[in-house]
Amino acid sequence: MxxxxxxxxxxxxxxxxxxxxxxxxxxxxxxxxxxxxxxxxxxxxxxxxxxxxxxxxxxxxxxxxxxxxxxxxxxxxxxLAVWKRDNPLKDLRQFKVQENELSYLTNEQIAVLLVELKKSTNPHVDLVSRICLATGARWSEAEKLQPQQVRQRLIQFARTKTGKARAVPISQGMQDEIFTDHAEHRNIGAIFAGCTGAFKEALERGSIQLPMGQLTHVLRHTFASHFMINGGNILALQRILGHQDLKTTMRYAHLAPDHLDSARQLNPLVFCPCVGD
CATH class of the missing domain: 1.10.150 (DNA polymerase; domain 1)
Incomplete structure:
Protein backbone atom coordinates (compact mmCIF):
# COMPACT_ATOMS: atom_id res chain seq x y z
CA MET A 1 0.00 0.00 0.00
CA LEU A 80 -7.78 9.21 -10.60
CA ALA A 81 -8.64 5.76 -12.02
CA VAL A 82 -5.62 4.31 -10.20
CA TRP A 83 -7.80 2.12 -7.96
CA LYS A 84 -10.35 0.11 -9.96
CA ARG A 85 -12.23 -1.46 -7.04
CA ASP A 86 -14.61 -0.12 -4.42
CA ASN A 87 -13.20 1.83 -1.52
CA PRO A 88 -12.40 -0.92 1.03
CA LEU A 89 -13.42 1.36 3.92
CA LYS A 90 -16.58 2.87 2.43
CA ASP A 91 -19.01 0.88 4.64
CA LEU A 92 -16.95 0.85 7.84
CA ARG A 93 -18.34 3.27 10.40
CA GLN A 94 -16.16 5.43 12.59
CA PHE A 95 -16.41 5.22 16.35
CA LYS A 96 -18.78 7.61 18.06
CA VAL A 97 -16.80 9.88 20.34
CA GLN A 98 -18.53 11.48 23.28
CA GLU A 99 -17.76 15.17 23.30
CA ASN A 100 -15.96 16.31 26.41
CA GLU A 101 -17.02 19.47 28.17
CA LEU A 102 -14.87 22.33 26.96
CA SER A 103 -12.54 23.77 29.56
CA TYR A 104 -11.90 27.49 29.80
CA LEU A 105 -10.09 29.82 32.18
CA THR A 106 -11.98 31.86 34.74
CA ASN A 107 -11.29 35.58 35.19
CA GLU A 108 -9.20 34.73 38.26
CA GLN A 109 -7.15 32.17 36.33
CA ILE A 110 -6.63 34.59 33.44
CA ALA A 111 -5.28 37.17 35.89
CA VAL A 112 -2.88 34.63 37.42
CA LEU A 113 -1.75 33.42 33.99
CA LEU A 114 -1.03 36.95 32.75
CA VAL A 115 1.16 37.61 35.79
CA GLU A 116 3.13 34.40 35.20
CA LEU A 117 3.49 35.09 31.47
CA LYS A 118 5.06 38.47 32.28
CA LYS A 119 7.66 36.67 34.41
CA SER A 120 8.76 34.43 31.54
CA THR A 121 12.21 34.84 30.03
CA ASN A 122 10.66 34.12 26.63
CA PRO A 123 10.10 37.53 24.99
CA HIS A 124 7.08 36.44 22.95
CA VAL A 125 4.87 34.19 25.05
CA ASP A 126 2.96 36.98 26.81
CA LEU A 127 1.91 38.76 23.62
CA VAL A 128 1.15 35.56 21.69
CA SER A 129 -1.10 34.42 24.56
CA ARG A 130 -2.89 37.76 24.73
CA ILE A 131 -3.49 37.73 20.96
CA CYS A 132 -5.21 34.35 21.39
CA LEU A 133 -7.30 35.68 24.28
CA ALA A 134 -8.22 38.84 22.36
CA THR A 135 -9.11 37.23 19.01
CA GLY A 136 -9.86 33.54 19.58
CA ALA A 137 -6.92 32.65 17.36
CA ARG A 138 -5.45 29.18 17.39
CA TRP A 139 -2.00 29.18 18.97
CA SER A 140 -0.29 28.33 15.69
CA GLU A 141 -2.08 31.22 13.96
CA ALA A 142 -0.84 33.72 16.55
CA GLU A 143 2.65 32.25 16.90
CA LYS A 144 3.23 32.32 13.11
CA LEU A 145 1.79 35.78 12.60
CA GLN A 146 3.54 37.87 9.95
CA PRO A 147 3.72 41.70 9.81
CA GLN A 148 1.61 42.00 6.64
CA GLN A 149 -1.29 40.28 8.42
CA VAL A 150 -1.65 43.18 10.87
CA ARG A 151 -3.07 46.46 9.62
CA GLN A 152 -5.77 49.01 10.44
CA ARG A 153 -6.36 47.40 13.85
CA LEU A 154 -7.22 44.07 12.23
CA ILE A 155 -5.43 40.74 12.21
CA GLN A 156 -5.98 38.83 8.97
CA PHE A 157 -5.72 35.11 9.60
CA ALA A 158 -5.03 33.62 6.18
CA ARG A 159 -3.57 30.09 6.24
CA THR A 160 -6.19 28.75 8.60
CA LYS A 161 -7.31 25.22 9.43
CA THR A 162 -10.46 25.61 7.29
CA GLY A 163 -8.67 27.35 4.43
CA LYS A 164 -10.86 30.46 4.73
CA ALA A 165 -9.37 33.81 5.62
CA ARG A 166 -10.92 35.81 8.45
CA ALA A 167 -10.17 39.21 9.94
CA VAL A 168 -10.57 39.97 13.65
CA PRO A 169 -10.35 43.49 15.13
CA ILE A 170 -7.79 44.30 17.81
CA SER A 171 -7.09 47.42 19.87
CA GLN A 172 -4.66 50.09 18.74
CA GLY A 173 -2.57 49.25 21.79
CA MET A 174 -2.23 45.60 20.79
CA GLN A 175 -1.35 46.54 17.22
CA ASP A 176 1.37 48.87 18.49
CA GLU A 177 2.74 46.10 20.74
CA ILE A 178 2.93 43.68 17.81
CA PHE A 179 4.94 46.10 15.67
CA THR A 180 7.15 47.10 18.60
CA ASP A 181 7.92 43.42 19.24
CA HIS A 182 8.73 42.89 15.58
CA ALA A 183 10.99 45.94 15.43
CA GLU A 184 12.86 44.78 18.54
CA HIS A 185 13.43 41.14 17.61
CA ARG A 186 13.34 41.18 13.81
CA ASN A 187 12.60 37.49 13.38
CA ILE A 188 12.77 36.29 9.80
CA GLY A 189 9.27 35.82 8.40
CA ALA A 190 7.06 35.40 11.45
CA ILE A 191 6.96 38.10 14.11
CA PHE A 192 7.38 35.66 16.98
CA ALA A 193 9.58 32.66 17.75
CA GLY A 194 8.23 29.43 19.24
CA CYS A 195 6.99 29.76 22.81
CA THR A 196 4.72 26.81 23.62
CA GLY A 197 7.12 25.54 26.28
CA ALA A 198 7.13 28.93 28.00
CA PHE A 199 3.32 28.90 28.05
CA LYS A 200 3.29 25.48 29.71
CA GLU A 201 5.77 26.69 32.33
CA ALA A 202 3.57 29.72 33.09
CA LEU A 203 0.58 27.42 33.67
CA GLU A 204 2.66 25.29 36.03
CA ARG A 205 3.91 28.31 37.99
CA GLY A 206 0.34 29.53 38.33
CA SER A 207 -0.89 26.07 39.42
CA ILE A 208 -3.49 26.10 36.63
CA GLN A 209 -4.65 22.57 35.93
CA LEU A 210 -6.04 21.69 32.48
CA PRO A 211 -7.73 18.52 31.22
CA MET A 212 -5.46 15.88 29.71
CA GLY A 213 -4.41 16.79 26.17
CA GLN A 214 -5.33 20.45 26.44
CA LEU A 215 -2.68 23.16 26.52
CA THR A 216 -2.58 26.33 24.41
CA HIS A 217 -6.00 25.61 22.87
CA VAL A 218 -7.56 26.56 26.22
CA LEU A 219 -7.02 30.19 25.19
CA ARG A 220 -9.29 29.79 22.16
CA HIS A 221 -11.93 28.08 24.34
CA THR A 222 -11.54 30.86 26.89
CA PHE A 223 -12.13 33.58 24.30
CA ALA A 224 -15.23 31.83 22.94
CA SER A 225 -16.66 31.02 26.38
CA HIS A 226 -16.25 34.55 27.75
CA PHE A 227 -17.58 36.01 24.48
CA MET A 228 -20.86 34.15 25.06
CA ILE A 229 -20.93 34.71 28.84
CA ASN A 230 -20.63 38.45 28.20
CA GLY A 231 -23.60 38.45 25.81
CA GLY A 232 -21.94 37.83 22.43
CA ASN A 233 -23.88 36.62 19.39
CA ILE A 234 -23.36 33.00 18.34
CA LEU A 235 -23.25 33.85 14.61
CA ALA A 236 -20.67 36.57 15.24
CA LEU A 237 -18.62 34.03 17.22
CA GLN A 238 -18.78 31.59 14.33
CA ARG A 239 -17.30 34.23 12.00
CA ILE A 240 -14.62 35.25 14.51
CA LEU A 241 -13.49 31.66 15.11
CA GLY A 242 -13.78 30.73 11.43
CA HIS A 243 -15.91 27.65 12.02
CA GLN A 244 -17.40 26.25 8.80
CA ASP A 245 -20.21 24.47 10.64
CA LEU A 246 -22.36 26.34 13.16
CA LYS A 247 -22.70 23.10 15.13
CA THR A 248 -19.07 23.46 16.17
CA THR A 249 -19.71 26.95 17.52
CA MET A 250 -22.92 25.87 19.25
CA ARG A 251 -20.80 24.10 21.87
CA TYR A 252 -20.50 27.52 23.51
CA ALA A 253 -24.14 28.59 23.19
CA HIS A 254 -25.20 27.31 26.62
CA LEU A 255 -22.90 29.86 28.26
CA ALA A 256 -24.97 32.80 27.04
CA PRO A 257 -26.88 34.51 29.89
CA ASP A 258 -30.17 34.27 27.95
CA HIS A 259 -29.56 30.79 26.51
CA LEU A 260 -32.96 29.26 25.64
CA ASP A 261 -34.65 31.91 27.77
CA SER A 262 -37.41 32.03 25.16
CA ALA A 263 -38.55 28.60 26.40
CA ARG A 264 -39.85 30.32 29.51
CA GLN A 265 -41.38 33.22 27.56
CA LEU A 266 -42.89 31.44 24.55
CA ASN A 267 -44.17 28.11 25.83
CA PRO A 268 -47.93 27.47 25.21
CA LEU A 269 -48.88 27.79 28.88
CA VAL A 270 -47.93 31.46 28.80
CA PHE A 271 -50.57 32.16 26.15
CA CYS A 272 -53.24 29.69 27.18
CA PRO A 273 -56.29 31.51 28.67
CA CYS A 274 -57.20 28.44 30.69
CA VAL A 275 -54.08 28.76 32.82
CA GLY A 276 -54.39 31.05 35.82
CA ASP A 277 -51.87 33.76 36.68
Missing part, protein backbone atom coordinates in the same frame (compact mmCIF):
# COMPACT_ATOMS: atom_id res chain seq x y z
CA UNK A 2 3.02 2.29 0.30
CA UNK A 3 2.97 2.76 -3.48
CA UNK A 4 -0.67 3.88 -3.45
CA UNK A 5 0.07 6.41 -0.74
CA UNK A 6 2.94 7.82 -2.80
CA UNK A 7 0.76 8.08 -5.94
CA UNK A 8 -1.98 9.80 -3.95
CA UNK A 9 0.49 12.30 -2.52
CA UNK A 10 2.06 13.02 -5.88
CA UNK A 11 -1.28 13.65 -7.63
CA UNK A 12 -3.34 15.21 -4.86
CA UNK A 13 -1.91 15.97 -1.43
CA UNK A 14 0.85 18.26 -2.74
CA UNK A 15 -1.88 20.74 -3.66
CA UNK A 16 -3.50 20.77 -0.21
CA UNK A 17 -2.90 23.43 2.46
CA UNK A 18 -1.46 20.82 4.83
CA UNK A 19 0.76 19.36 2.12
CA UNK A 20 2.73 16.41 3.39
CA UNK A 21 1.15 16.20 6.85
CA UNK A 22 -1.70 13.88 5.80
CA UNK A 23 0.74 11.86 3.73
CA UNK A 24 2.93 11.30 6.79
CA UNK A 25 -0.03 10.17 8.87
CA UNK A 26 -1.25 7.72 6.24
CA UNK A 27 2.29 6.42 5.77
CA UNK A 28 2.60 5.90 9.53
CA UNK A 29 -0.70 3.98 9.62
CA UNK A 30 0.40 1.80 6.69
CA UNK A 31 3.65 1.07 8.52
CA UNK A 32 1.68 0.07 11.63
CA UNK A 33 -0.43 -2.18 9.38
CA UNK A 34 2.86 -3.76 8.20
CA UNK A 35 2.33 -2.44 4.65
CA UNK A 36 -0.29 -4.96 3.48
CA UNK A 37 -0.85 -5.87 -0.17
CA UNK A 38 -3.47 -3.39 -1.37
CA UNK A 39 -5.68 -6.03 -2.98
CA UNK A 40 -5.88 -7.87 0.36
CA UNK A 41 -6.69 -4.76 2.40
CA UNK A 42 -10.34 -4.58 3.47
CA UNK A 43 -12.64 -3.34 6.22
CA UNK A 44 -12.00 -6.41 8.39
CA UNK A 45 -8.23 -5.87 8.24
CA UNK A 46 -8.59 -2.23 9.25
CA UNK A 47 -11.17 -3.01 11.96
CA UNK A 48 -8.76 -5.51 13.54
CA UNK A 49 -5.92 -2.95 13.24
CA UNK A 50 -7.85 -0.18 14.98
CA UNK A 51 -8.91 -2.54 17.77
CA UNK A 52 -5.25 -3.30 18.41
CA UNK A 53 -4.51 0.44 18.39
CA UNK A 54 -7.18 1.06 21.01
CA UNK A 55 -5.80 -1.74 23.16
CA UNK A 56 -2.42 0.02 23.23
CA UNK A 57 -3.99 3.26 24.48
CA UNK A 58 -4.44 5.14 21.19
CA UNK A 59 -7.49 7.40 21.42
CA UNK A 60 -10.77 7.00 19.53
CA UNK A 61 -10.17 10.34 17.85
CA UNK A 62 -6.80 9.20 16.51
CA UNK A 63 -8.11 5.96 14.98
CA UNK A 64 -11.07 7.87 13.52
CA UNK A 65 -8.64 10.29 11.89
CA UNK A 66 -6.59 7.40 10.49
CA UNK A 67 -9.78 5.88 9.14
CA UNK A 68 -10.82 9.18 7.51
CA UNK A 69 -7.38 9.75 5.94
CA UNK A 70 -7.21 6.29 4.40
CA UNK A 71 -10.80 6.37 3.16
CA UNK A 72 -10.13 9.77 1.55
CA UNK A 73 -6.97 8.39 -0.07
CA UNK A 74 -8.88 5.54 -1.73
CA UNK A 75 -11.65 7.91 -2.84
CA UNK A 76 -9.12 10.10 -4.61
CA UNK A 77 -7.33 7.12 -6.16
CA UNK A 78 -10.69 5.95 -7.54
CA UNK A 79 -11.26 9.41 -9.06
Missing amino acids: DELDAIWFDHHDKKLRAAGETYKRIKAAITELKNPIASEFNAQVFAAFRSQRLDTGISLNTVNHEHAYMRAMFNELIR
Whole structure:
Protein backbone atom coordinates (compact mmCIF):
# COMPACT_ATOMS: atom_id res chain seq x y z
CA MET A 1 0.00 0.00 0.00
CA ASP A 2 3.02 2.29 0.30
CA GLU A 3 2.97 2.76 -3.48
CA LEU A 4 -0.67 3.88 -3.45
CA ASP A 5 0.07 6.41 -0.74
CA ALA A 6 2.94 7.82 -2.80
CA ILE A 7 0.76 8.08 -5.94
CA TRP A 8 -1.98 9.80 -3.95
CA PHE A 9 0.49 12.30 -2.52
CA ASP A 10 2.06 13.02 -5.88
CA HIS A 11 -1.28 13.65 -7.63
CA HIS A 12 -3.34 15.21 -4.86
CA ASP A 13 -1.91 15.97 -1.43
CA LYS A 14 0.85 18.26 -2.74
CA LYS A 15 -1.88 20.74 -3.66
CA LEU A 16 -3.50 20.77 -0.21
CA ARG A 17 -2.90 23.43 2.46
CA ALA A 18 -1.46 20.82 4.83
CA ALA A 19 0.76 19.36 2.12
CA GLY A 20 2.73 16.41 3.39
CA GLU A 21 1.15 16.20 6.85
CA THR A 22 -1.70 13.88 5.80
CA TYR A 23 0.74 11.86 3.73
CA LYS A 24 2.93 11.30 6.79
CA ARG A 25 -0.03 10.17 8.87
CA ILE A 26 -1.25 7.72 6.24
CA LYS A 27 2.29 6.42 5.77
CA ALA A 28 2.60 5.90 9.53
CA ALA A 29 -0.70 3.98 9.62
CA ILE A 30 0.40 1.80 6.69
CA THR A 31 3.65 1.07 8.52
CA GLU A 32 1.68 0.07 11.63
CA LEU A 33 -0.43 -2.18 9.38
CA LYS A 34 2.86 -3.76 8.20
CA ASN A 35 2.33 -2.44 4.65
CA PRO A 36 -0.29 -4.96 3.48
CA ILE A 37 -0.85 -5.87 -0.17
CA ALA A 38 -3.47 -3.39 -1.37
CA SER A 39 -5.68 -6.03 -2.98
CA GLU A 40 -5.88 -7.87 0.36
CA PHE A 41 -6.69 -4.76 2.40
CA ASN A 42 -10.34 -4.58 3.47
CA ALA A 43 -12.64 -3.34 6.22
CA GLN A 44 -12.00 -6.41 8.39
CA VAL A 45 -8.23 -5.87 8.24
CA PHE A 46 -8.59 -2.23 9.25
CA ALA A 47 -11.17 -3.01 11.96
CA ALA A 48 -8.76 -5.51 13.54
CA PHE A 49 -5.92 -2.95 13.24
CA ARG A 50 -7.85 -0.18 14.98
CA SER A 51 -8.91 -2.54 17.77
CA GLN A 52 -5.25 -3.30 18.41
CA ARG A 53 -4.51 0.44 18.39
CA LEU A 54 -7.18 1.06 21.01
CA ASP A 55 -5.80 -1.74 23.16
CA THR A 56 -2.42 0.02 23.23
CA GLY A 57 -3.99 3.26 24.48
CA ILE A 58 -4.44 5.14 21.19
CA SER A 59 -7.49 7.40 21.42
CA LEU A 60 -10.77 7.00 19.53
CA ASN A 61 -10.17 10.34 17.85
CA THR A 62 -6.80 9.20 16.51
CA VAL A 63 -8.11 5.96 14.98
CA ASN A 64 -11.07 7.87 13.52
CA HIS A 65 -8.64 10.29 11.89
CA GLU A 66 -6.59 7.40 10.49
CA HIS A 67 -9.78 5.88 9.14
CA ALA A 68 -10.82 9.18 7.51
CA TYR A 69 -7.38 9.75 5.94
CA MET A 70 -7.21 6.29 4.40
CA ARG A 71 -10.80 6.37 3.16
CA ALA A 72 -10.13 9.77 1.55
CA MET A 73 -6.97 8.39 -0.07
CA PHE A 74 -8.88 5.54 -1.73
CA ASN A 75 -11.65 7.91 -2.84
CA GLU A 76 -9.12 10.10 -4.61
CA LEU A 77 -7.33 7.12 -6.16
CA ILE A 78 -10.69 5.95 -7.54
CA ARG A 79 -11.26 9.41 -9.06
CA LEU A 80 -7.78 9.21 -10.60
CA ALA A 81 -8.64 5.76 -12.02
CA VAL A 82 -5.62 4.31 -10.20
CA TRP A 83 -7.80 2.12 -7.96
CA LYS A 84 -10.35 0.11 -9.96
CA ARG A 85 -12.23 -1.46 -7.04
CA ASP A 86 -14.61 -0.12 -4.42
CA ASN A 87 -13.20 1.83 -1.52
CA PRO A 88 -12.40 -0.92 1.03
CA LEU A 89 -13.42 1.36 3.92
CA LYS A 90 -16.58 2.87 2.43
CA ASP A 91 -19.01 0.88 4.64
CA LEU A 92 -16.95 0.85 7.84
CA ARG A 93 -18.34 3.27 10.40
CA GLN A 94 -16.16 5.43 12.59
CA PHE A 95 -16.41 5.22 16.35
CA LYS A 96 -18.78 7.61 18.06
CA VAL A 97 -16.80 9.88 20.34
CA GLN A 98 -18.53 11.48 23.28
CA GLU A 99 -17.76 15.17 23.30
CA ASN A 100 -15.96 16.31 26.41
CA GLU A 101 -17.02 19.47 28.17
CA LEU A 102 -14.87 22.33 26.96
CA SER A 103 -12.54 23.77 29.56
CA TYR A 104 -11.90 27.49 29.80
CA LEU A 105 -10.09 29.82 32.18
CA THR A 106 -11.98 31.86 34.74
CA ASN A 107 -11.29 35.58 35.19
CA GLU A 108 -9.20 34.73 38.26
CA GLN A 109 -7.15 32.17 36.33
CA ILE A 110 -6.63 34.59 33.44
CA ALA A 111 -5.28 37.17 35.89
CA VAL A 112 -2.88 34.63 37.42
CA LEU A 113 -1.75 33.42 33.99
CA LEU A 114 -1.03 36.95 32.75
CA VAL A 115 1.16 37.61 35.79
CA GLU A 116 3.13 34.40 35.20
CA LEU A 117 3.49 35.09 31.47
CA LYS A 118 5.06 38.47 32.28
CA LYS A 119 7.66 36.67 34.41
CA SER A 120 8.76 34.43 31.54
CA THR A 121 12.21 34.84 30.03
CA ASN A 122 10.66 34.12 26.63
CA PRO A 123 10.10 37.53 24.99
CA HIS A 124 7.08 36.44 22.95
CA VAL A 125 4.87 34.19 25.05
CA ASP A 126 2.96 36.98 26.81
CA LEU A 127 1.91 38.76 23.62
CA VAL A 128 1.15 35.56 21.69
CA SER A 129 -1.10 34.42 24.56
CA ARG A 130 -2.89 37.76 24.73
CA ILE A 131 -3.49 37.73 20.96
CA CYS A 132 -5.21 34.35 21.39
CA LEU A 133 -7.30 35.68 24.28
CA ALA A 134 -8.22 38.84 22.36
CA THR A 135 -9.11 37.23 19.01
CA GLY A 136 -9.86 33.54 19.58
CA ALA A 137 -6.92 32.65 17.36
CA ARG A 138 -5.45 29.18 17.39
CA TRP A 139 -2.00 29.18 18.97
CA SER A 140 -0.29 28.33 15.69
CA GLU A 141 -2.08 31.22 13.96
CA ALA A 142 -0.84 33.72 16.55
CA GLU A 143 2.65 32.25 16.90
CA LYS A 144 3.23 32.32 13.11
CA LEU A 145 1.79 35.78 12.60
CA GLN A 146 3.54 37.87 9.95
CA PRO A 147 3.72 41.70 9.81
CA GLN A 148 1.61 42.00 6.64
CA GLN A 149 -1.29 40.28 8.42
CA VAL A 150 -1.65 43.18 10.87
CA ARG A 151 -3.07 46.46 9.62
CA GLN A 152 -5.77 49.01 10.44
CA ARG A 153 -6.36 47.40 13.85
CA LEU A 154 -7.22 44.07 12.23
CA ILE A 155 -5.43 40.74 12.21
CA GLN A 156 -5.98 38.83 8.97
CA PHE A 157 -5.72 35.11 9.60
CA ALA A 158 -5.03 33.62 6.18
CA ARG A 159 -3.57 30.09 6.24
CA THR A 160 -6.19 28.75 8.60
CA LYS A 161 -7.31 25.22 9.43
CA THR A 162 -10.46 25.61 7.29
CA GLY A 163 -8.67 27.35 4.43
CA LYS A 164 -10.86 30.46 4.73
CA ALA A 165 -9.37 33.81 5.62
CA ARG A 166 -10.92 35.81 8.45
CA ALA A 167 -10.17 39.21 9.94
CA VAL A 168 -10.57 39.97 13.65
CA PRO A 169 -10.35 43.49 15.13
CA ILE A 170 -7.79 44.30 17.81
CA SER A 171 -7.09 47.42 19.87
CA GLN A 172 -4.66 50.09 18.74
CA GLY A 173 -2.57 49.25 21.79
CA MET A 174 -2.23 45.60 20.79
CA GLN A 175 -1.35 46.54 17.22
CA ASP A 176 1.37 48.87 18.49
CA GLU A 177 2.74 46.10 20.74
CA ILE A 178 2.93 43.68 17.81
CA PHE A 179 4.94 46.10 15.67
CA THR A 180 7.15 47.10 18.60
CA ASP A 181 7.92 43.42 19.24
CA HIS A 182 8.73 42.89 15.58
CA ALA A 183 10.99 45.94 15.43
CA GLU A 184 12.86 44.78 18.54
CA HIS A 185 13.43 41.14 17.61
CA ARG A 186 13.34 41.18 13.81
CA ASN A 187 12.60 37.49 13.38
CA ILE A 188 12.77 36.29 9.80
CA GLY A 189 9.27 35.82 8.40
CA ALA A 190 7.06 35.40 11.45
CA ILE A 191 6.96 38.10 14.11
CA PHE A 192 7.38 35.66 16.98
CA ALA A 193 9.58 32.66 17.75
CA GLY A 194 8.23 29.43 19.24
CA CYS A 195 6.99 29.76 22.81
CA THR A 196 4.72 26.81 23.62
CA GLY A 197 7.12 25.54 26.28
CA ALA A 198 7.13 28.93 28.00
CA PHE A 199 3.32 28.90 28.05
CA LYS A 200 3.29 25.48 29.71
CA GLU A 201 5.77 26.69 32.33
CA ALA A 202 3.57 29.72 33.09
CA LEU A 203 0.58 27.42 33.67
CA GLU A 204 2.66 25.29 36.03
CA ARG A 205 3.91 28.31 37.99
CA GLY A 206 0.34 29.53 38.33
CA SER A 207 -0.89 26.07 39.42
CA ILE A 208 -3.49 26.10 36.63
CA GLN A 209 -4.65 22.57 35.93
CA LEU A 210 -6.04 21.69 32.48
CA PRO A 211 -7.73 18.52 31.22
CA MET A 212 -5.46 15.88 29.71
CA GLY A 213 -4.41 16.79 26.17
CA GLN A 214 -5.33 20.45 26.44
CA LEU A 215 -2.68 23.16 26.52
CA THR A 216 -2.58 26.33 24.41
CA HIS A 217 -6.00 25.61 22.87
CA VAL A 218 -7.56 26.56 26.22
CA LEU A 219 -7.02 30.19 25.19
CA ARG A 220 -9.29 29.79 22.16
CA HIS A 221 -11.93 28.08 24.34
CA THR A 222 -11.54 30.86 26.89
CA PHE A 223 -12.13 33.58 24.30
CA ALA A 224 -15.23 31.83 22.94
CA SER A 225 -16.66 31.02 26.38
CA HIS A 226 -16.25 34.55 27.75
CA PHE A 227 -17.58 36.01 24.48
CA MET A 228 -20.86 34.15 25.06
CA ILE A 229 -20.93 34.71 28.84
CA ASN A 230 -20.63 38.45 28.20
CA GLY A 231 -23.60 38.45 25.81
CA GLY A 232 -21.94 37.83 22.43
CA ASN A 233 -23.88 36.62 19.39
CA ILE A 234 -23.36 33.00 18.34
CA LEU A 235 -23.25 33.85 14.61
CA ALA A 236 -20.67 36.57 15.24
CA LEU A 237 -18.62 34.03 17.22
CA GLN A 238 -18.78 31.59 14.33
CA ARG A 239 -17.30 34.23 12.00
CA ILE A 240 -14.62 35.25 14.51
CA LEU A 241 -13.49 31.66 15.11
CA GLY A 242 -13.78 30.73 11.43
CA HIS A 243 -15.91 27.65 12.02
CA GLN A 244 -17.40 26.25 8.80
CA ASP A 245 -20.21 24.47 10.64
CA LEU A 246 -22.36 26.34 13.16
CA LYS A 247 -22.70 23.10 15.13
CA THR A 248 -19.07 23.46 16.17
CA THR A 249 -19.71 26.95 17.52
CA MET A 250 -22.92 25.87 19.25
CA ARG A 251 -20.80 24.10 21.87
CA TYR A 252 -20.50 27.52 23.51
CA ALA A 253 -24.14 28.59 23.19
CA HIS A 254 -25.20 27.31 26.62
CA LEU A 255 -22.90 29.86 28.26
CA ALA A 256 -24.97 32.80 27.04
CA PRO A 257 -26.88 34.51 29.89
CA ASP A 258 -30.17 34.27 27.95
CA HIS A 259 -29.56 30.79 26.51
CA LEU A 260 -32.96 29.26 25.64
CA ASP A 261 -34.65 31.91 27.77
CA SER A 262 -37.41 32.03 25.16
CA ALA A 263 -38.55 28.60 26.40
CA ARG A 264 -39.85 30.32 29.51
CA GLN A 265 -41.38 33.22 27.56
CA LEU A 266 -42.89 31.44 24.55
CA ASN A 267 -44.17 28.11 25.83
CA PRO A 268 -47.93 27.47 25.21
CA LEU A 269 -48.88 27.79 28.88
CA VAL A 270 -47.93 31.46 28.80
CA PHE A 271 -50.57 32.16 26.15
CA CYS A 272 -53.24 29.69 27.18
CA PRO A 273 -56.29 31.51 28.67
CA CYS A 274 -57.20 28.44 30.69
CA VAL A 275 -54.08 28.76 32.82
CA GLY A 276 -54.39 31.05 35.82
CA ASP A 277 -51.87 33.76 36.68
